[in-house]
Amino acid sequence: MLVNHDVTNMMENIPDEKFKIIGIDKDAEAPSRPRIGYWRDAWRRLRENKVAFVALIILLILIFFIIFGPAISGYEFEQIDSDAINQGPSAEHWFGTDDLGRDLFARVWQAGRVSIIIGILGAVIASVVGSIYGGIAAYFGGAVDDIMMRIVEVLLSIPYLIIVILISVVTDSKSLGTMLVALTLTGWCGIARLVRGQMLQLKSQEYVLAANALGVAPIKIILKHMIPNTIGMIIVAITFDIPGYIFSEAFLSYVGLGIQPPSTSWGALASAAQQNFMFYPYQLLFPALMIALTMLSFTLLGDGLRDALDPKLRK
Amino acid sequence: MAKFIIKRIGYMLITLFIVITATFFLMHSIPGDPLAHMARNLPEQTRENYYEKYGLDKSTPEQYVIFMKNLLTKGEMGESLRYPGREVTDTLMTNSAVSAKPGGMALVVGLIIGILLGIVAALNKNKWPDYIVMFIAILGITVPVFVLASVLQYIFSVKLMVLPTTGWGSWKNIVLPIIVLSFGTIATYARYVKSNMLDVMGQDYILTAEAKGVSRFNVVKKHVLKNAFLPCMTLLVGQVSGIFTGSFVVEKIFGIPGLGFYYINSINDRDYTMIIGTTIFAAALFVFVQLIVDIAYSLMDPRIRVK
Amino acid sequence: MEKDKILEVDNLNVSFNTYAGEVKAVRGVSFELSKGETLAFVGESGCGKTVTAKSILRLLKPPFAVIKPESKIICNGKDVLKMSEKELCEFRGDEVGMIFQDPMTSLNPTMTVGNQIMESLMIHKKLDKKAAKEEAVNMLKLVNIPSPEKRIDNYPHEMSGGMRQRVMIAIALACNPNVLIADEPTTALDVTIQAQIMDLMMELKTKMNTAIILVTHDLGVVANFADRIQVMYAGEVVERGTTKEIFNESKHPYTWALLRSVPRLGSESKEELYALGGTPPDLLLPLNHCPFADRCEYCMPICKECKPKETVLSDTHKVSCWLMHEKAPKVESFYDRRDK
Numbered sequence: 005m006l007v008n009h010d011v012t013n014m015m016e017n018i019p020d021e022k023f024k025i026i027g028i029d030k031d032a033e034a035p036s037r038p039r040i041g042y043w044r045d046a047w048r049r050l051r052e053n054k055v056a057f058v059a060l061i062i063l064l065i066l067i068f069f070i071i072f073g074p075a076i077s078g079y080e081f082e083q084i085d086s087d088a089i090n091q092g093p094s095a096e097h098w099f100g101t102d103d104l105g106r107d108l109f110a111r112v113w114q115a116g117r118v119s120i121i122i123g124i125l126g127a128v129i130a131s132v133v134g135s136i137y138g139g140i141a142a143y144f145g146g147a148v149d150d151i152m153m154r155i156v157e158v159l160l161s162i163p164y165l166i167i168v169i170l171i172s173v174v175t176d177s178k179s180l181g182t183m184l185v186a187l188t189l190t191g192w193c194g195i196a197r198l199v200r201g202q203m204l205q206l207k208s209q210e211y212v213l214a215a216n217a218l219g220v221a222p223i224k225i226i227l228k229h230m231i232p233n234t235i236g237m238i239i240v241a242i243t244f245d246i247p248g249y250i251f252s253e254a255f256l257s258y259v260g261l262g263i264q265p266p267s268t269s270w271g272a273l274a275s276a277a278q279q280n281f282m283f284y285p286y287q288l289l290f291p292a293l294m295i296a297l298t299m300l301s302f303t304l305l306g307d308g309l310r311d312a313l314d315p316k317l318r319k
Numbered sequence: 320m321a322k323f324i325i326k327r328i329g330y331m332l333i334t335l336f337i338v339i340t341a342t343f344f345l346m347h348s349i350p351g352d353p354l355a356h357m358a359r360n361l362p363e364q365t366r367e368n369y370y371e372k373y374g375l376d377k378s379t380p381e382q383y384v385i386f387m388k389n390l391l392t393k394g395e396m397g398e399s400l401r402y403p404g405r406e407v408t409d410t411l412m413t414n415s416a417v418s419a420k421p422g423g424m425a426l427v428v429g430l431i432i433g434i435l436l437g438i439v440a441a442l443n444k445n446k447w448p449d450y451i452v453m454f455i456a457i458l459g460i461t462v463p464v465f466v467l468a469s470v471l472q473y474i475f476s477v478k479l480m481v482l483p484t485t486g487w488g489s490w491k492n493i494v495l496p497i498i499v500l501s502f503g504t505i506a507t508y509a510r511y512v513k514s515n516m517l518d519v520m521g522q523d524y525i526l527t528a529e530a531k532g533v534s535r536f537n538v539v540k541k542h543v544l545k546n547a548f549l550p551c552m553t554l555l556v557g558q559v560s561g562i563f564t565g566s567f568v569v570e571k572i573f574g575i576p577g578l579g580f581y582y583i584n585s586i587n588d589r590d591y592t593m594i595i596g597t598t599i600f601a602a603a604l605f606v607f608v609q610l611i612v613d614i615a616y617s618l619m620d621p622r623i624r625v626k
Numbered sequence: 627m628e629k630d631k632i633l634e635v636d637n638l639n640v641s642f643n644t645y646a647g648e649v650k651a652v653r654g655v656s657f658e659l660s661k662g663e664t665l666a667f668v669g670e671s672g673c674g675k676t677v678t679a680k681s682i683l684r685l686l687k688p689p690f691a692v693i694k695p696e697s698k699i700i701c702n703g704k705d706v707l708k709m710s711e712k713e714l715c716e717f718r719g720d721e722v723g724m725i726f727q728d729p730m731t732s733l734n735p736t737m738t739v740g741n742q743i744m745e746s747l748m749i750h751k752k753l754d755k756k757a758a759k760e761e762a763v764n765m766l767k768l769v770n771i772p773s774p775e776k777r778i779d780n781y782p783h784e785m786s787g788g789m790r791q792r793v794m795i796a797i798a799l800a801c802n803p804n805v806l807i808a809d810e811p812t813t814a815l816d817v818t819i820q821a822q823i824m825d826l827m828m829e830l831k832t833k834m835n836t837a838i839i840l841v842t843h844d845l846g847v848v849a850n851f852a853d854r855i856q857v858m859y860a861g862e863v864v865e866r867g868t869t870k871e872i873f874n875e876s877k878h879p880y881t882w883a884l885l886r887s888v889p890r891l892g893s894e895s896k897e898e899l900y901a902l903g904g905t906p907p908d909l910l911l912p913l914n915h916c917p918f919a920d921r922c923e924y925c926m927p928i929c930k931e932c933k934p935k936e937t938v939l940s941d942t943h944k945v946s947c948w949l950m951h952e953k954a955p956k957v958e959s960f961y962d963r964r965d966k
Contacts (some may be wrong), residue, residue, distance in 0.1 A: 023953045027923050028904070161334050163605045165564045166598055173586055173594065174345045251463060258465050259567055261581050274465060278572070281469045282477055292466035300461040523731040527706070529725075530683055531746045531797065532719035541745070545736050621736055623780045 042232070048056030049312040059301040066298060070120060073113025082106065090284050099290045103280065111268060112290050119250050121299070122183060126249035127242045130188040134195030135238055141196070152198065156193045164190050165291040168252060172261040183262065187252055194224020195241050202237055206230045236313030243306035247299035254295055270295045324614055331610045338602040343386060346591050347379045396596040400589075407596035410581065413599070417487070418570070418577030420560050421496040428497060429504025429558065434551070436505065437512025442539070452509050459506020465568045468499045472572060485574030496569045503565065504558045511554060515547040522546075552616045556609045560619065563601060632804050633659035633682070633701045634835055639694035640677050640686065648910045651677045653861040659805065664831065666852035666869075668845060668884065672906055675841045675863035679807050682706065682839075683718050702804060720750040723798030727810040729790035733782040739766075739793050740778035743800050750801045765796040768833075769826060788819035792826065801828060807839045812847060824851055845888055847875065851913040854942065857881050860907050860917035867943035874961075877937075877945045879922045882960035916948065924949060924957050 021110040051057055074080070077098070085105035093100045099108035141152040171186035207230070254271030256262040258278075263269045277287035377385070389395045396407040415515075440452035475495060476484040486492050519525065520543055528542050567579035578597065585593035640652040652674040655836060659665050667675035669924055680686050681693055699706040702721055709717060718724075719842040726732040734742060743765055744758040753761060759778070766774035769792040777872060791811060798806055808827070812820035831838055840852060848855060849869065857880060865878040873882060883902040904921040907913060914920075919929040929948050937950035948954055 020953060023928060023948070023951065023955065025924050025926055025955060025957070027925055028921060153847050157330070158334050158337060161330075161561070161606055161609050162338055162602060163560050165560070167602055169586065170342060170345055170598060176499065219420045247461065253566070254463055255465075255564070259571075260587055274463070277470065277527055278465065281473060285473060288469055292463065292469075295463055296466065299463075300457060303457070303460060491653055523726060523728060524734045526685060527724075527726060527732045527794070527797070528734070528745075529685060530718055530724040532715045533745065534715050542737070546734070549736070559897065611883055622783050 030123055043298075046236075046312040050308055053308040053311060056305050056312075059304035059308065062297060063305065066116070066294070066301070070113050070116040073116070074110040076109055077110040077113075078111045079107035083110075090280070090287075092284070100284070100286050102276070102287055108287065108290060111273060112270070112294060115268045115270045115291065116294060116298075118180070118263060118267065119253060119271065119295070121174035122180065122187070122253045122269070123246040123250035123298070123302075126184055126187045126191065127245035129184065130191035130245065131195045131238055131242045131255070133188070135199045135234075136201030137192065138196040138201075139203055142200045142207065145204075149200070153197070156196055159190050160193045160197075162190065165252065165255070168256065169259075169261060172256060174311050183253060183256065187249055191245070191249070191269075195238070195245075198237060198241060199234060202234050203230055206233055236309075240306055240310040240313060243302055243309055246251045247302045250295065250299060251303075323617060327610055327613050329519050331606050334606050335603055338606075339387075339390075339530055339599050340383070340561075342595055342602075343383055343597050344379070344609075346595050347382065351589075359579065362473050396599070397592045399585075399593050400591055402590075407592050410593070411578070411600050414576065414578040414581050417575065418566055418579060421493045421500060421575065421577075422566055422570070424493070425497045425500035425562055426504060426558060429501035429562075430508060432501070433505040433508025434512050434548075436509040436571075440509060440513040441516035449513075451512070456506040456509045459502045460510075462502075463563045464499060464503070465572065467502060468495070468569055468572045471499060472494050485572075487575050492573065492575070496573050496575060500562050503561050507554060507558065507561075508551065511551055512547060515550055516543055519543050519547045539619070549616065549620055552612055552619070555612050556605065559608050560605055563604070630661040631658055632661050633839075634698070635678075635682070635700075636698040638678060638681060638697040638699065640674075640681055640697070641692050641694065643690060643692065644910075647910050650912070651861055651909060652681070653913070655858070655861070655863055657856055657863070657866070659837050659839065661804065662835045662837055663830075663854065664840060664852045666840045666842060666848045666855045667858055668842060668848060668855055669858035670906065673858045673911075675858050676809055678858075679724070679809050679839060679841050682805075682807060683722055683724055684709075684714060685724075695901070699865055716750070719746050719798075719803070720801045721803050722805045722807065723801070723803040724807040724809065725791070725794045725798045725811050728814045729794050730782075730814070732794060733790060735782055738779050738781055739785070740780075743778075743793070743797050746797055746800045746897070761800070762796075765800050766793075768792070768799075768830070769796045771796075787815055788822060791815060791819075791823055794918055795823075795826065799834065801838065802834060803836065805837045805839065807841070809841045810843070811840075813842070813844070827851070845884055857884065860913065861909060862917055862946070864918065864947070865945040867940075869947075871940070871943040875931070875939075875943070876960070877939065877950065878918075878947050879924050880918050883921075885960050916946075926954065 141149045168186045257271030258275040273291035399405040570580035638655045642649040743762040747758040855872045886900045916929045
């Protein structure tokens, strides 16, 4: 605190120069903390969030295996070996084999490709469509906004999985494309609502009004103020959506509406392993573990991203 | 207020109408003949009778009109294609009665435990109860329902042998299904309630209450809880949906003759009338739940009520 | 002339533990409050006045906020910092009431206005529901809310900003506390409503003989209202005195800057409004010199090296500035400039 007592003692001994008026030192650089840009700051915050960071690492590891796994294993995922049926994990087959003697390690990672692709593509497509839709609704406002949002409301009240099942049944095709269409058909509604809400809120924010008052062109306002503030939210939404899509795909495959052999996904693997669960639990365990890990990591990462990208939490 | 309710009911009816129509036309747009593989070996006359019986000799729009008439006046949706003689509506009633037991109880259990855990986590932020609750919550969100069901079945039915694997009839049969089905709800509510409570606890009016000298216990009880719970009502719809879809899996694994079980079967059997019927039933259920939640929410939140 | 001292704060030090380190928000603040007196804390945002006010009721939450052990707060003879949770709850609302800045967010949106007033009454005065309701209606009358019997069942969102602030006042004064702490009560309101609320507070002050601590950044609000003023900067008190002394005889350059910033009706010149340049110091850093040195036009080398002692100018008027030192040159004060 103070060095008061020292000064009192020194009262008489302070040299006169100390009392010359020098006023405000205009050149003095206030020792302030360095300014960091939005994205750099977000990245720093994300790194600090240990949980989210670990999640990110796990995801990167998973992706690595998904890409290189089948090659590493030395087996083809479709390779049938009738001598090696239903074997448990061993040095030869790290995850064991299934009922046709196929190496599970290779199959799990091969399946991962399908599951992750569906997850990411589904989320991204839905988000892009939803963002554009929401942006348009917010931009035009008024009656256009009203109608567009009514449509979204009606679509949202229809249970998502039912539509998916319906589409799958109707088109009777189990290809990747069909699944994606089915999954994203109503998936974009949630994001549309979020983006529209955010844009509307931004429109009336003070800094947008300020920019307007300063004479900034509307398109510049949209590009420089509204979109950057919404992108963070969209990224977070995508990250949170991905596990949902992975799960939906797994679920569909499980009830028989998804990917068909020989091509496979984690859900399909789990479904096939279901019958044998009592005897060969590992066959279900590995795909299930992968699904759980992936969903978990994306969720935790999403949590971390949301905290990192929230401009109000900037320190 | 009444205007609000009427508006919501209006939306509900419109949505239902759209769903029913869309489902109907979608299903009828499937190329090929629904009766084809069944009727393959039948003599010509019987075949014709069948087609007539199911109205398949008429054009799709005509069938639609007949369908709607039957639905609205008699509440009937025709007969099962796979099992002729079985009324779709009757089957739905029976099956849903079965599903409602574990489903309904799972919802209640999930709500109660989820909310309790959420409160515990919020009040003990960053201490061990918080971490445990969050761990459970994360498990519930990420572990797929069929994995959970299989694992639990393995542990309790096979290894420990305390509960039956499949079957229906005694209370023992619903224990595992309830646990599995409620897990997702517990997880979702725990997370949501915790987050909401923390939000509310950071609000200015909580400071006012404390400045008045209200004890911590009462601050939570009288000020935090009500404000934190209100938004949780909106989650209900998603939970019902989740439990419903979860039941597909659970009923199959535990051999429960419920709605989900038969739905999967009808899908695999291509029993189109059953599929249409079940889909419409499920959609109606959700839309109805949504309506109830909307109305209840507006009744409870004074900010909306007065309008 | 021994006035009853009801609140004594000595060497209050409050810090916040942030991710970047310890932020010393309040550094050695001391003051007293006597019965029926009005003391104003004046200073810009972030100077520590709200933190000081909240500390009196211990509303800041450890472990994030910490009131350092060398601090002392004695109210009505009781040591506030040593009170148990139970004693604290009895103390708050009953002996000291507080109203907050934003009436919109400071009232529970799902609870009627009446219930919020009654809550205080039922806890401290042990009234039953019926009696509490009657008393609540009385309180609403007291704060000049029309048709109080009807209004008592209103929800906050059904009232205007001014009315909500009146409700806050009613809640705070319901149990007739000795001290009312008003944290920027008019900042969130329109100017005309501001005047109404300040008038109301004047009226109540006289009626109920409540001592008031008014926290504000607006000198204009203080002029007709406060008995004494303490000017705060960067967590410290730089000058204190009676209202007259501060307005007419202040000695601290920061006080001068504040006075200069008040636009004057009828001033002839067309010069720009005065705004003090620079920003307050970073409270993370230890400050062993005068906190205002970087922004002071009369800054001297000694100002950047040592903290000034508190100079006593009168019983009530004290200032912490090196300009008071005998070796310091005479400078042109705010009054000299104004009267030129």
